[in-house]
Amino acid sequence: MHERPTGGIASFNSSVAHPARVYNAWLGGRDNYPADQEAAELAAAANPQIVPAVRANRAFLGRAVRELAGKAGIRQFLDIGTGIPTADNTHEVAQRVDPGARVVYVDNDPIVLAHARALLVSTREGATDYLEADLRDVDRILTAAQETLDLSQPVGLMLVAILQYVPDADDPHDIARRLIERLAPGSHLVLSHPAADIGAEQVAASMRVYNERAADHAGATPRTHDEITRFFDGTDLLDPGVVELPEWHPDPADAAAPGALPMWCGVGRKP
Incomplete structure (x- = not known):
């Protein structure tokens, strides 16, 4: 696994909340800071459905x-x-x-990079790689990913609980469109995103609490089903x-969640 830092990535700062570390706290992990x-505790207090x-x-x-690796036959993931x-x-x-599947992971937190280097170890037959980059830098992500992935073949594009950190002003829909356009037919998009129309008052309150404590680049925006x-x-x-x-x-093996959960998800196939 190789780290490839890029200019423009925010330096490490433990005094403000960061999405990856808050997510880790919600999962009960230890790789986070006060x-x-x-932020995790206050957001969860405002909306108890966050942790489930x-x-x-x-x-x-x-x-x-x-599903993708099995039925769809996808053998590489971004x-x-x-x-x-x-x-x-x-x-x-x-x-x-x-065992021959190949994966490129992308994140913009140095803490994530440190753990990825140590823990995201591939099988001998396959490959994993790590890129330190921002989701908005589509061209750089796709160029670097080609060192590990063959973009002429179908890819599983994972945008799981990430696009809420791209504000409307940065046009997250255009970012997703540009990523999809560059992938081969047969590629799949796996996406989840906090909902603005499930438990709307609680979601808005929890996002407000989180955004007050997050790094400037990490404010979160819930969105509607449409x-x-x-x-x-x-x-x-x-x-x-x-x-x-x-x-x-x-x-059936997944634990049942109480009540409606404030996130939408889906999977799409590029024809």
Whole structure:
């Protein structure tokens, strides 16, 4: 695995909350700091469904990767916004299906980079690589990914709980469109995103608390079902469409979540 830092990435700062570390705190991990813990606790107090949603989101990632690596025959994945490694990371799930699967992880937090280098270890037959970059830098991500992935062949593009950190002013729909356009036919988009229209008052309150404590670049924006469905433009949505997390190909082994979870998710195939 190779680290390739790029200019323009925010330097490490433990005094403000960062998405990957807050997510780690919600999952019960230890790779976070007091500022992250405070943001995680206050946001969860404003919306108690956050923690069940984060866990359900992780389960969705696993189900989606198994579906792509199994039924769809996808053998390479580009996981943008990977977060701090935990159980069942993308390459682990994919390489259980095919040990030769290849994965490139992308994140913009030096803490994530340090853990990725140590923990995201591929099978001998496959490959994992790590790129320190911002989601907005589409050209750089795709150019660097080609050192590990063959973009002339289908790719599983993972945008799992990441696009909420791109404000409307930076046109997140255009970012998703440009990524999809550069991938081969047969590629799949796996996406989840906080909902603005499930438990709207609680979601707004939790986002407000989080944004007050987050790094300047890391403010979060929940979006509606229609706005999230637009991210799949240029793909054919797989059944059951854009749904709540537990409704996408549910697995009886996954723990049942109480009540409605404030996130939408889906998978689309590029024709």
